[in-house]
Amino acid sequence: MKLYGYFRSSAAYRVRIALALKGLEYENIAVNLKPGISEQKSGEYLAVNPQGRVPFFTDGDVAISQSPAILEYLEETYSDVPLLPKGAVDRAVVRQLASLIGCDIHPLQNLSVLQRLKGEFGADTDAASDWVRHWVTEGFSAFETLITDTAGTYCFGDTVTLADVYLVPQLYNARRYETPLEAFPEIVRIDAACNALDAFRFAAPEQQPDAPAL
Amino acid sequence: MKLYGYFRSSAAYRVRIALALKGLEYENIAVNLKPGISEQKSGEYLAVNPQGRVPFFTDGDVAISQSPAILEYLEETYSDVPLLPKGAVDRAVVRQLASLIGCDIHPLQNLSVLQRLKGEFGADTDAASDWVRHWVTEGFSAFETLITDTAGTYCFGDTVTLADVYLVPQLYNARRYETPLEAFPEIVRIDAACNALDAFRFAAPEQQPDAPAL
Numbered sequence: 001m002k003l004y005g006y007f008r009s010s011a012a013y014r015v016r017i018a019l020a021l022k023g024l025e026y027e028n029i030a031v032n033l034k035p036g037i038s039e040q041k042s043g044e045y046l047a048v049n050p051q052g053r054v055p056f057f058t059d060g061d062v063a064i065s066q067s068p069a070i071l072e073y074l075e076e077t078y079s080d081v082p083l084l085p086k087g088a089v090d091r092a093v094v095r096q097l098a099s100l101i102g103c104d105i106h107p108l109q110n111l112s113v114l115q116r117l118k119g120e121f122g123a124d125t126d127a128a129s130d131w132v133r134h135w136v137t138e139g140f141s142a143f144e145t146l147i148t149d150t151a152g153t154y155c156f157g158d159t160v161t162l163a164d165v166y167l168v169p170q171l172y173n174a175r176r177y178e179t180p181l182e183a184f185p186e187i188v189r190i191d192a193a194c195n196a197l198d199a200f201r202f203a204a205p206e207q208q209p210d211a212p213a214l
Numbered sequence: 215m216k217l218y219g220y221f222r223s224s225a226a227y228r229v230r231i232a233l234a235l236k237g238l239e240y241e242n243i244a245v246n247l248k249p250g251i252s253e254q255k256s257g258e259y260l261a262v263n264p265q266g267r268v269p270f271f272t273d274g275d276v277a278i279s280q281s282p283a284i285l286e287y288l289e290e291t292y293s294d295v296p297l298l299p300k301g302a303v304d305r306a307v308v309r310q311l312a313s314l315i316g317c318d319i320h321p322l323q324n325l326s327v328l329q330r331l332k333g334e335f336g337a338d339t340d341a342a343s344d345w346v347r348h349w350v351t352e353g354f355s356a357f358e359t360l361i362t363d364t365a366g367t368y369c370f371g372d373t374v375t376l377a378d379v380y381l382v383p384q385l386y387n388a389r390r391y392e393t394p395l396e397a398f399p400e401i402v403r404i405d406a407a408c409n410a411l412d413a414f415r416f417a418a419p420e421q422q423p424d425a426p427a428l
Contacts, residue, residue, distance in 0.1 A: 051356040053318075062303050068282070068317065069309035076302040092278045092287040099280035104267075107321035116348065121335035131334065142265040 001026035004048065004056040006033045007208035008176075010106060010169035011067040012055040016208075017165045018074050020199035022081045030210035033111060068102055071162060083162045094156050097146060097163035101170045105139035108132070109173060132177040140174070143167070144184045151186055153193050160194065168194050172205065215240035218262065218270040220247045221422035222390075224320060224383035225281040226269040230422075231379045232288050234413035236295045244424030247325060282316055285376060297376045308370050311360060311377035315384045319353035322346070323387060346391040354388070357381070358398045365400055367407050374408065382408050386419065 003019065003026050005012030019026055031054050032039040039045055040052045049056040049065055056063070057070045059077070064070050075084055084091045107113070109132040117123040117131060147163075150156045155163035171191045174181065181188055194200045205211055217233065217240050219226030233240055245268050246253040253259055254266045263270040263279055270277070271284045273291070278284050289298055298305045321327070323346040331337040331345060361377075364370045369377035385405045388395065395402055408414045419425055 050359050051314075062306070064306045064310055066310045066313035066317065068313045069306050072309055073302055073306040076305065088287055088290040089276050091290065092276070092283050095283035095286055096278055096280045099282045100265075103280065103282065103317055103321050107317050108327065113322065116345070117335070120341070120345070121331065121337060123335060127334070131330070134330070145264050 002029055002058045003027070004029045004031050004045070005054045005208075006031055007205040007211040009033065009054050010173050013169035013172070013203060013205060014067050014165050015055045015057060015070050015074075016203035017168065017200055018071050018083060018162075020202050021083065021160060021165070021197075022074060022078045024074070024078060028209065030208070032210065035111070035115065068098070071165065075162075083160065083165060085156065085159075085161065090156070093150055094161045094163045097143065097150075097155055098166045100139055100143055100146070101166040104142075105135050105170055106173075108135040109177070129177050132173070133179045136170070136174045136177070136179045137183075139170075140179075140181075140184050140187055144186055147186050147190070151190060153190075155190055160197070164190065164194050167191065168200055216243055216272045217241070218243045218245050218259070219268045219422075220245055221419040221425040223247065223268050224387050227383035227386070227417060227419060228281050228379050229269045229271060229284050229288075230417035231382065231414055232285050232297060232376075234416050235297065235374060235379075235411075236288060236292050238288070238292060242423065244422070246424065249325070249329065282312070285379065289376075297374065297379060299370065299373075299375065304370070307364055308375045308377045311357065311364075311369055312380045314353055314357055314360070315380040318356075319349050319384055320387075322349040323391070343391050346387070347393045350384070350388045350391070350393045351397075353384075354393075354395075354398050354401055358400055361400050361404070365404060367404075369404055374411070378404065378408050381405065382414055 001024060003012065003015055005016065005028065031045055040054060046052055051065050053065060055067055055070060056065050064073055075082065084094055114128045117128050147155050152158040154160050155167060167187065168191055171187065201207065215238060217226065217229055219242065245259055247268065254268060260266055265279050267279060269281055269284060270279050278287055289296065298308055328342045331342050361369050366372040368374050369381060381401065382405055385401065415421065
């Protein structure tokens with residue numbers, strides 16, 4: 001297995017967490033998304049993944065982009081450590097939490113979106129950060145409400161699920177953009193519980209080979 | 215079953231298509247998202263769905279928001295007419311296509327995003343439409359490339375899948391924002407093939423009770 005990613009891409013970070021939780025070994029291939037370097041637009045990378053995005057995942061002959069598709073594939077193929085509960089209703093609850101982050105928050109704070117805000121609308125760094133904080137705060141408010149009914153140690157009961165796999169990278173980004181978190185005590189508590197686990201620690205951005213030295 | 219939606223919400227449109235393809239009857243409850251009316255923020259609707267978004271779906275006691283979660287729930291619960299193929303690899307391909315639209319395109323052209331572009335960055339209607347066209351064009355370019363390898367009559371072979379369920383509402387939106395489509399002949403062809411089917415026709419925005427009279 002190979003994972004093309006970037007230490008700070010939260011979609012790649014999700015896949016790293018899932019692979020680590022499932023105990024799967026993979027080759028981590030860094031694609032530097034940093035503006036001005038943009039290896040994702042190089043001919044070399046586009047030959048691997050014509051979409052020019054990360055994460056991109058291969059498992060032998062199988063090649064998949066899009067983290068939700070990669071995560072469902074891992075779930076169906078490597079089910080020893082499941083990240084979805086068993087019943088359809090419980091699975092819907094977990095997927096609802098994952099989608100709230102994957103569709104309502106994360107796409108709006110993607111690097112390409114912030115670059116376009118700056119380029120087309122003259123947003124400065126502060127305005128772009130405000131934009132991120134707005135969507136994170138709105139999405140986290142909904143997330144915090146939903147997990148009031150479902151959380152145990154983690155977002156859904158006492159077992160790690162895809163909801164946690166999505167949450168932790170989003171919280172990393174929320175902190176990066178200095179989003180106030182006082183209104184989200186459950187989210188902050190669950191993030192800490194997850195980060196006490198080896199799989200989450202190994203998957204963290206600062207643990208990746210392409211992260212800059214501290 | 216009840217579906218809280220809005221005729222022009224493409225996430226609600228996806229769920230309508232899936233329900234129709236699966237032959238499931240439901241009560242269609244219109245929530246008027248039109249700026250200035252914004253029924254989704256009313257106390258009455260927030261009592262139903264505290265997230266204040268559509269679609270929101272109930273099936274007896276089960277209540278789910280987020281269209282990807284609703285669609286996977288329908289797939290697991292009402293499997294007579296499957297919208298995902300059988301093998302994990304084929305399923306990953308279809309989910310990859312669905313996510314490309316659900317994560318990379320649709321969230322960026324949501325009404326709340328366009329309103330914020332206008333409110334915070336002074337975007338006029340033309341600039342907001344340009345923003346939509348940019349993300350649609352970029353996403354469709356990737357989608358058109360991917361389906362070159364997978365399409366038959368529909369996005370994945372000759373059977374309708376979730377990829378088509380996501381594509382048709384996105385194309386409706388692309389047209390609404392007058393996105394040039396000449397570069398996407400396969401997408402346009404598949405959209406026409408889908409719209410020849412009753413399920414897609416019944417689910418179309420203009421067929422909904424809350425659509426304005428022509």
